[in-house]
Amino acid sequence: MRLRGGMKNARCPACLKRLDAATSLSSATPAPGSVSVCAYCATYVVFQTDMTLRQARPEDLEYLSLTAAIELALYVQMIHRLHAAGDRIIGAKPHGPTAE
Secondary structure (H helix, E strand, O other), X not given: OEEEEEEEEEEOOOOOOEEEEEEEOOOOOOOOOOEEEOOOOOOEEEEOOOOOEEXXXXXXXXXXXXXHXXXXXXXXXXXXXXXXXXXHHOOOOOOOOOOO
């Protein structure tokens, strides 16, 4: 996956965060039908013909190669770990019950 900037008007359909860069598994630049992951909420997204994003459906993911599926899953895992580390770094309260 390579990071590419210059996206306009792209928002994650799940968290509605504005995305100004994207990744593509197959080429340097995402194209309509390319699958990616939101860096904010780790939702699988697909580029539409106007390069806006929609949430991926199961059929979008079922034909990914094993390598592509693993790479996307690793990105999702990394995003979750970064969010967890960020919570600790900025001193946010841990999620869930805590022992006192």
